Amino acid sequence: MRERLELVDAARLVVKVGSSSLTASDGTLDEEALDALVDALAEKRRTGTEIVLVTSGAVAAGLGPLRLVGRSRIVADSQAAASVGMGLLIARYTAAFGRHELPVGQILLTSEDTVRRGRYRNAARTFERLLAHGAVPIVNENDALVTAELRFGDNDRLAALVAQLVRADALLLFTDVDALYDGPPSRPGTKPISVVDSIDELEGVEVSGRGSAFGTGGMVTKLQSADMATSSGIPVVLTSTSNVRAALAGEDVGTWFRPTRKRASRLQVWLEHAAQGRGRLVLDAGAVRAIVRGTASLLPAGIVGVEGDFGPGEPVELVDEEGTVVARGIVAFDSSELPDMLGRSTRELRERLGDRFEREVVHRDDLALVAPVGREQGS
Ligand SMILES: Nc1ncnc2c1ncn2[C@@H]1O[C@H](COP(=O)(O)OP(=O)(O)O)[C@@H](O)[C@H]1O
Ligand SMILES: N[C@@H](CCC(=O)OP(=O)(O)O)C(=O)O
Numbered sequence: 001m002r003e004r005l006e007l008v009d010a011a012r013l014v015v016k017v018g019s020s021s022l023t024a025s026d027g028t029l030d031e032e033a034l035d036a037l038v039d040a041l042a043e044k045r046r047t048g049t050e051i052v053l054v055t056s057g058a059v060a061a062g063l064g065p066l067r068l069v070g071r072s073r074i075v076a077d078s079q080a081a082a083s084v085g086m087g088l089l090i091a092r093y094t095a096a097f098g099r100h101e102l103p104v105g106q107i108l109l110t111s112e113d114t115v116r117r118g119r120y121r122n123a124a125r126t127f128e129r130l131l132a133h134g135a136v137p138i139v140n141e142n143d144a145l146v147t148a149e150l151r152f153g154d155n156d157r158l159a160a161l162v163a164q165l166v167r168a169d170a171l172l173l174f175t176d177v178d179a180l181y182d183g184p185p186s187r188p189g190t191k192p193i194s195v196v197d198s199i200d201e202l203e204g205v206e207v208s209g210r211g212s213a214f215g216t217g218g219m220v221t222k223l224q225s226a227d228m229a230t231s232s233g234i235p236v237v238l239t240s241t242s243n244v245r246a247a248l249a250g251e252d253v254g255t256w257f258r259p260t261r262k263r264a265s266r267l268q269v270w271l272e273h274a275a276q277g278r279g280r281l282v283l284d285a286g287a288v289r290a291i292v293r294g295t296a297s298l299l300p301a302g303i304v305g306v307e308g309d310f311g312p313g314e315p316v317e318l319v320d321e322e323g324t325v326v327a328r329g330i331v332a333f334d335s336s337e338l339p340d341m342l343g344r345s346t347r348e349l350r351e352r353l354g355d356r357f358e359r360e361v362v363h364r365d366d367l368a369l370v371a372p373v374g375r376e377q378g379s
Pocket of ligand 2: 017018019020055056057058059060082140141143153154155156218
């Protein structure tokens with residue numbers, strides 16, 4: 001398939017490998033599998049493609065040394081295992097990439113690092129510097145410290161966020177099945193799906209949670225990840241870890257998820273997929289229509305209510321009068337300034353309050369539509 005050849009000379013790829021691919025049947029870290037993966041990635045790196053690796057396996061790798069049998073149900077035990085296991089994992093990756101003279105940099109993320117704009121930008125900067133210095137960033141969730149409320153829990157969606165953050169050309173999800181199947185692969189007669197144009201077309205395809213004792217999230221979170229990436233213009237390959245070389249070479253292995261939208265700016269991607277509004281602006285029906293059309297900025301005249309406490313430069317949700325979130329955007333005014341401005345024209349505001357008030361409340365470059373309406377945008 002010609003479109004897959006994009007992978008041959010891609011500038012930047014995000015590769016995610018699941019616990020099931022890095023764990024031997026006795027529950028210990030499968031060093032041979034890890035070395036084989038690194039050899040293939042290093043070879044790709046030599047051809048000029050930058051690689052960011054999102055790796056799972058910290059919890060699984062830490063269970064053995066702590067003599068915790070199977071996956072403990074106690075969260076604190078998993079966190080202790082992750083702390084021990086992440087050290088082992090990174091040591092192994094450092095040695096394996098070291099054989100190819102490639103330094104690695106460890107990045108442990110929490111959802112807070114993506115929700116806050118300053119931290120998102122900071123993370124993006126660190127990735128850029130690591131890549132500029134020729135290092136391979138190795139990413140996992142900061143399992144040892146993250147609380148239940150702030151947890152991604154699975155690395156599939158984390159990998160999609162990282163792909164957006166570093167503006168990758170493609171996201172590759174490596175797991176223990178060779179493709180997405182039209183039903184649980186263990187069921188006789190199920191068939192692999194080679195191309196997905198849109199996640200919506202998978203209605204009726206049965207996907208389930210984790211497939212092995214070591215994975216988290218199973219195919220459900222992989223499809224969520226593919227949806228996040230493709231809706232921001234990033235194609236996704238899903239296949240087994242044994243197909244790494246073939247996938248990187250653009251061969252027809254596994255499942256290829258086509259991008260469903262054009263590439264958006266980093267700010268727009270952040271607003272749509274990661275940001276959390278600090279407050280809400282309630283829009284009248286005319287303003288909602290103008291925003292959904294995708295060409296208008298939000299002016300004070302179209303706002304009928306303000307909720308929350310926020311300052312200029314912070315993300316807010318734009319909601320219709322029923323409370324449905326239509327878009328998220330960066331607001332230009334403080335929440336205390338807005339009530340006096342509502343429903344007024346910008347000219348009237350300039351005359352009453354001064355030049356600073358003759359401007360958009362949210363500029364159209366600083367806003368992103370939110371699904372389901374947003375799905376139609378820019379496609
Ligand atoms: N429709 C499906 N197609 C393919 N795999 C599926 C499907 N539904 C469930 N699965 C399961 O998803 C598993 C992969 O997810 P998971 O165990 O979380 O792996 P990883 O550790 O790589 O993230 C597979 O082993 C497979 O059994
Ligand atoms: N962050 C956890 C892995 C979570 C996870 O998503 O696992 P998996 O489904 O195997 O990719 C760890 O390193 O053990």
